[in-house]
Amino acid sequence: MSASTLLAGRYELQAPLSSGGFAETWLAIDTMTPSRRSVVVKQLKTPADDSILPVVLAAFEREAAVLEHLGQHCDRVPVLYAYFQEAGQLYLVQEYIAGQTLRQLGRQSPEQARSLLEQLLAILATIHQAGAIHRDIKPDNIILRESDSRPVLIDFGAVRQAIETASATQLRTASKVIGTPGYMAPEQAMGRVTFATYLYGLAMTIGFILTGQDPLDWPTDHQTGLIFWEALLPDLDPQLRRILERASQPQLIQRYSSVAEMQAALTASTTAIATQVVAPRQQPRKQKERKARQTPSSAPPTRSLQPVPPPLPRSDRPQQQRSLWLGIGIFLVLSLTGAVLATGLWFWQEQERTRQQALRQQFEELQANLQEARRRAEAAKAEAERAKAEAEAAKNNPLGTLAEQWFGGSNETKVPTTLTADNAIATVESLYGAIAARNWSIAQTYFAGDLAAQFDPQFFEQFREVTVENLSITRQSIDRIELIGENRYIWPDGSQQREQRSFTIAPDSDGLKLVESQFLAVLEPRR
Template identity: 30%
Template sequence: MSYCLNPKCHDRRNPDDARICQSCETPLLIQNRYRLLRPLRELDEWEPAEVFEIDDHGTRRVMKVLKKVMLLSLFQREVETLQRLDHPGIPKVEPDGYFTVALPGAVEVHCLVMEKIAGTDLDAWLANHGPITQAEAEDWLKQLLELLALIHQAEIFHRDIKLSNIMRRETGQLMLIDFGTVRQVTNTYLAKIAGKRDVTSVVSPGYTPLEQMNGKAVPQSDFYALGRSIVALLTGKHPIDFTEDEEGRLIWQSEVKTSITQAFAQLLDEMMAPFPGQRPLSAEVILNRLAFPLPPPVPPSTEPPERRAIQWLLIANILVFALQLLIGGQWLQARQRSSVRPQSATLNLVMPELPERPRRVQLPL
């Protein structure tokens, strides 16, 4: 079966060998090479874009078709991003993979052709396989962080990380898809944030942090969404189904299906912190924490305060006694050294006896 490209067509399904649509007479062979085989999303006239599996001279690919011109800037940004980044975890787009098609009725659609990924998104994978272990979570987190490091180094951020936007190839390689919401970190964007001017916000309930809902997304917003994606994989629950504490932190650890270390749980909590300044600074920082986990915290003492006070008092008395012994020993050694020191010779001077001075006798006159 072939599908018609025209979104306003009343019956878009056609036989495989048809050359034009039987309903609206739109050519079914696009750019003289592409034929729409089946929609990968439910066709909805209200959706801004449609995604099809297509045939390209015998090769299966994916075509994304933008219907709403008001989102053209986001669509073109996705094209530029995919053509700019070269990584096995990002769908490949050929230099001629973006084009426009004029349709009957003065309708123009924008098309983006990408490689078809042999695999499934993690939302469907979780539904089929159930929660993952910490070892799998660390492996998948590392793969996605390496992708984010590449994306952030290009001075862009994704803004819509969630399980349905993460694909897993049959080889186990994870991929990020749907770059239609990426945002470039530019001086204009930073000025808009500083001036509190309107910035396009992208919201996926359960995954989107508060600052992004307010139109002030930053690269650390990706860490928040990624942390919540890993929690969903560990627990099998959507992030929106968890409760939060008074500070806005997710209460999730009791729902983990397998055991995880406290260091790994703490790292995920830091990634999902309510405010961007509380989250790791970069993807490299998180990767380093995965390679060198923090030591477990020392558990607080359960002894009663009175007993601890007695112990400290005893230790203090022992230290004072030891100090007294040290001082006393040094004083005794000094005393012993002074007792064996040779006495210095004394000089006895013998004064000669002087003759007795005659006394004066006063005679009477």
């Protein structure tokens, strides 16, 4: 593309804004509006293989609809004006936001950083409700709008991720990781993204605002990835520092589980700061007034030629009135201070009570999960013994071929080795059965090669239950079978999220294995 190029018969390109491996971004003019408004045009680079273009287009349209919804319901996200295909290329047309990025503004005060954190959390709450995820939160993708100095979140990675995932699913290649080193959570580098992932990027962005340095330059434990926030920002309010420390934990399960939880922690810290500064404000003025009353007048006494009248009786009424108003003022200040302290204490007690209840509930759920796991293990053992007996009985029966594949002629249960549709589905279901029973060593045996090494039990431990359902075959060849299914993730608080995922099963030296799995879409966001 070049300047003066006219796209879709109306968008005239003016100047390039950025260019990367995935897209070119241009400032353009919409020639079909009376104001000839400025817009941003993004040309998305499509895969070279035309055979997968229909799948890519479907993903492109689905995620463009999400961007349109966000722009209509949140004024801190650029409005999507249009999307179209021209000459084999895909284009997005969005609102142009005039202003400076946080990187251009550089280091800011703690008060400004706290205000930006509050506003950005409100934006992410709206994005969360829409079931969308911003995959690249960093200072370069947040603009302080010139018209009102409010932050605007730009350059969503949703369309990019959807197209890359669709391409990878069809070509059986690993999708590119969307994110920026230093601002990208550890699990994002492995292609796993949740709603807690962008809270990590938000904490890194606030850290940049406070230090003016990128996270890669911060003091860090190189073995665990833990950031030494106290050494990085020794003068920062300890409560705000603890919030950033928790949001940036390397382990996903140790971070805030939602935007609402992080917002509550920030609100509690703001209330505590207000409590500390209410009482002392009136004291200097009172001391000044008291000193003024006690300081004798420096003006020389005046002489009168008139006879001096006899002295009047002294009246203490003005002094009594001043004392009364002083007492009322002290009472009001103490009452306000007491009310703020009582409110803060109540809020802390409520948080502590809520935390204790949550811990108690988690303990009870863990006990229930353990009992359920034991029950499933006993049922599985009984089923295995029954199936073994049936296999022995059907050994000389031609109809017993499938049983032979599962159990053979030995006394031990074996993983199926024959690549059939039923065995492929059974392999995926057996994997999730082992995950449900918290038997991580057995679950790991269902993965092949690098997938076995990447298997992370801690990711599944944050859920009360993980299931797979609605499995169906999408492609079958002589050496592999591809399936598509639905995962349901259930958290300890009862909230659920349903996602669509692909699975590829292929024979290995010791049975059928899961050789590839890709996240496809969020079918139902967490609620």
